[in-house]
Amino acid sequence: MKKHNFGAGPGILPETxxxxxxxxVLNFNNTGLSILEISHRSxxxxxVMEHARTLVRELLNVPEGYEILFLHGGASTQFAMVxxxxxxxxxxxxxxxxxxxxAIKEAKMLxxxxxxxxxxxxxxxxxxxxYKIPTDVDYLHxxxxxxxxxxxxxxFPECPVPLVCDMSSxxxxxxxxxxxxxxxxxxxxxxxxxxxxxxxxxxxxxLGKTGRKISSMLDYQVHIDGESMYNTPPAYxxxxxxxxxxxxxxxxxxSAIDKLNQEKADYFYNALDRMPAFRGTIAKExxxxxxACFLLNDSSKEEAFLQKAKEAGIVGIIGHRLSxxxxxxxxxxxxxxxxxxxxxxxxxxx
Amino acid sequence: MKKHNFGAGPGILPETxxxxxxxxVLNFNNTGLSILEISHRSxxxxxVMEHARTLVRELLNVPEGYEILFLHGGASTQFAMVxxxxxxxxxxxxxxxxxxxxAIKEAKMLxxxxxxxxxxxxxxxxxxxxYKIPTDVDYLHxxxxxxxxxxxxxxFPECPVPLVCDMSSxxxxxxxxxxxxxxxxxxxxxxxxxxxxxxxxxxxxxLGKTGRKISSMLDYQVHIDGESMYNTPPAYxxxxxxxxxxxxxxxxxxSAIDKLNQEKADYFYNALDRMPAFRGTIAKExxxxxxACFLLNDSSKEEAFLQKAKEAGIVGIIGHRLSxxxxxxxxxxxxxxxxxxxxxxxxxxx
Numbered sequence: 001m002k003k004h005n006f007g008a009g010p011g012i013l014p015e016t017x018x019x020x021x022x023x024x025v026l027n028f029n030n031t032g033l034s035i036l037e038i039s040h041r042s043x044x045x046x047x048v049m050e051h052a053r054t055l056v057r058e059l060l061n062v063p064e065g066y067e068i069l070f071l072h073g074g075a076s077t078q079f080a081m082v083x084x085x086x087x088x089x090x091x092x093x094x095x096x097x098x099x100x101x102x103a104i105k106e107a108k109m110l111x112x113x114x115x116x117x118x119x120x121x122x123x124x125x126x127x128x129x130x131y132k133i134p135t136d137v138d139y140l141h142x143x144x145x146x147x148x149x150x151x152x153x154x155x156f157p158e159c160p161v162p163l164v165c166d167m168s169s170x171x172x173x174x175x176x177x178x179x180x181x182x183x184x185x186x187x188x189x190x191x192x193x194x195x196x197x198x199x200x201x202x203x204x205x206x207l208g209k210t211g212r213k214i215s216s217m218l219d220y221q222v223h224i225d226g227e228s229m230y231n232t233p234p235a236y237x238x239x240x241x242x243x244x245x246x247x248x249x250x251x252x253x254x255s256a257i258d259k260l261n262q263e264k265a266d267y268f269y270n271a272l273d274r275m276p277a278f279r280g281t282i283a284k285e286x287x288x289x290x291x292a293c294f295l296l297n298d299s300s301k302e303e304a305f306l307q308k309a310k311e312a313g314i315v316g317i318i319g320h321r322l323s324x325x326x327x328x329x330x331x332x333x334x335x336x337x338x339x340x341x342x343x344x345x346x347x348x349x350x
Numbered sequence: 351m352k353k354h355n356f357g358a359g360p361g362i363l364p365e366t367x368x369x370x371x372x373x374x375v376l377n378f379n380n381t382g383l384s385i386l387e388i389s390h391r392s393x394x395x396x397x398v399m400e401h402a403r404t405l406v407r408e409l410l411n412v413p414e415g416y417e418i419l420f421l422h423g424g425a426s427t428q429f430a431m432v433x434x435x436x437x438x439x440x441x442x443x444x445x446x447x448x449x450x451x452x453a454i455k456e457a458k459m460l461x462x463x464x465x466x467x468x469x470x471x472x473x474x475x476x477x478x479x480x481y482k483i484p485t486d487v488d489y490l491h492x493x494x495x496x497x498x499x500x501x502x503x504x505x506f507p508e509c510p511v512p513l514v515c516d517m518s519s520x521x522x523x524x525x526x527x528x529x530x531x532x533x534x535x536x537x538x539x540x541x542x543x544x545x546x547x548x549x550x551x552x553x554x555x556x557l558g559k560t561g562r563k564i565s566s567m568l569d570y571q572v573h574i575d576g577e578s579m580y581n582t583p584p585a586y587x588x589x590x591x592x593x594x595x596x597x598x599x600x601x602x603x604x605s606a607i608d609k610l611n612q613e614k615a616d617y618f619y620n621a622l623d624r625m626p627a628f629r630g631t632i633a634k635e636x637x638x639x640x641x642a643c644f645l646l647n648d649s650s651k652e653e654a655f656l657q658k659a660k661e662a663g664i665v666g667i668i669g670h671r672l673s674x675x676x677x678x679x680x681x682x683x684x685x686x687x688x689x690x691x692x693x694x695x696x697x698x699x700x
Contacts, residue, residue: 080565196584215430234546
């Protein structure tokens with residue numbers, strides 16, 4: 001039976017990408033070798049890394065002066081790398097959920113942290129707005145999309161200091177003006193590829209200013225100097241990112257996927273708001289297009305709903321334990337058809 | 351044409367592993383989903399992580415009191431994590447090549463480093479011996495096999511302080527008495543799997559003694575508490591490690607592969623020593639069974655040799671630029687048949 005994969009991440013990847021990714025495990029580019037067993041210094045793999053970085057530059061229209069890196073370690077490593085590289089004395093953070101919190105915790109080990117705004121008062125069910133950004137901080141850190149709670153920043157603050165953004169769960173889902181950011185990072189395993197690779201887009205002029213000695217693997221400049229291959233990269237994960245970005249480019253890029261994502265989100269949330277048996281958990285204006293969190297008003301029916309969903313081939317809609325209920329992740333590769341199947345099942349509960 | 355993959359890493363993996371690895375990209379364990387797009391918190395993936403760790407414990411006979419972790423970041427990250435977690439004031443290192451050097455550099459950022467012995471005087475062509483290990487250091491760091499130069503420690507020092515070993519390029523190639531070590535680490539991409547995962551075996555009682563605040567992703571205790579899933583792990587790389595370790599177990603484990611590796615190394619080095627056109631670069635008693643480095647006495651014939659090798663399907667024998675000449679990596683998955691093909695081609699040069 002066809003599966004409808006609503007998992008929050010590692011999340012759904014395009015079928016054609018999976019086919020190419022499987023074929024390369026057996027025979028990569030007619031080398032007679034697996035992509036898993038070729039040297040990262042071979043011309044074939046160097047071309048993969050270079051093409052992946054070029055696709056990022058093209059798809060997000062990354063301006064001159066920014067470097068594009070594929071690193072190990074996930075966004076969790078970025079929570080530390082950002083302050084290691086950019087925090088001289090004080091940084092500002094917006095607290096919009098678990099991941100923002102973890103980023104704050106890492107920054108506090110290295111300097112002063114000012115939490116400018118938080119939505120913790122209402123279980124992170126909205127995006128704080130109207131805060132004033134001080135000019136004496138080294139950067140402002142935000143989380144564009146909160147995978148666990150299902151909120152998303154639909155616009156970004158005008159920022160007088162470098163803006164650092166964790167875009168792990170909505171990068172490549174919409175156009176972004178990279179020039180407004182000092183640094184963008186994203187774990188690959190939502191819209192970009194499998195777990196194991198992490199994208200960093202960093203404005204070079206921000207680096208080298210803390211005077212801090214940094215362990216090499218945490219030092220952006222080391223990775224820039226190594227052209228994203230300071231050490232053996234997570235080669236297969238980068239390869240599958242490259243395939244996924246190629247798929248996105250062939251589809252028409254981020255403006256095309258933006259429309260499709262809007263269509264899916266509209267279809268889902270319109271249905272949700274129509275159905276008296278369900279309710280959303282996030283302030284309407286801040287609802288995520290990537291992770292739609294919702295509850296059954298009668299929680300005694302949860303098991304029955306999950307059973308029906310399972311019978312329809314739906315996978316991965318149990319909500320995170322911190323938000324409860326359900327979560328439908330609507331990442332780039334999820335077809336509208338899957339959303340329709342989910343909405344149909346929801347309809348049977350009303 | 352069948353390829354004979356002598357690449358130094360990412361290196362050759364068993365054919366059956368590649369077939370299983372490719373199949374799981376399309377449909378993992380009959381879930382109807384790709385291994386690349388399933389949650390790391392799913393029971394299916396948790397079983398993978400658990401099985402991989404259990405296989406390490408079984409194959410290396412890891413005693414109680416040691417934790418087994420699969421982490422991001424490669425051995426290069428371990429160069430930093432080791433001193434972050436274990437270096438209070440002073441550590442001792444043995445300098446046997448480029449990787450040992452990089453480890454020394456990272457440690458020096460965090461404390462005093464005493465280089466007890468070095469083979470840099472002879473381009474790292476031997477393993478230093480006869481050094482005295484002080485008792486006032488927090489640990490002694492060694493590199494069991496030097497991938498670039500092709501030397502290997504065939505025995506380990508009796509060590510009055512915790513012994514830390516980078517086993518990236520010879521782990522699982524032979525039995526090791528883990529109880530003699532405080533910490534063992536290894537990038538996966540030689541004998542264990544693809545690039546992107548790193549194995550750490552650490553004696554728990556050594557941790558928590560530096561008083562240092564450690565960024566979470568660099569803190570072994572954080573990963574132990576998270577059961578090797580503090581953050582989304584490099585899932586596919588761990589999966590392929592699991593498959594490779596299963597393959598090794600089915601083959602008879604490390605004592606069985608030890609015999610096969612000895613047979614391959616003997617076949618190669620005996621041939622090398624018989625052939626007047628070639629010479630080895632490493633002191634005979636320290637020659638690596640994993641990476642055999644050698645030169646053509648008449649370097650003008652190098653191109654001709656590489657051309658013949660290529661025609662025979664041989665891949666990856668160009669030496670590292672620091673050691674020159676040729677390097678044949680004889681990792682676990684390389685069959686004796688490939689060594690015979692290489693030796694035959696070498697024979698035509700004599």
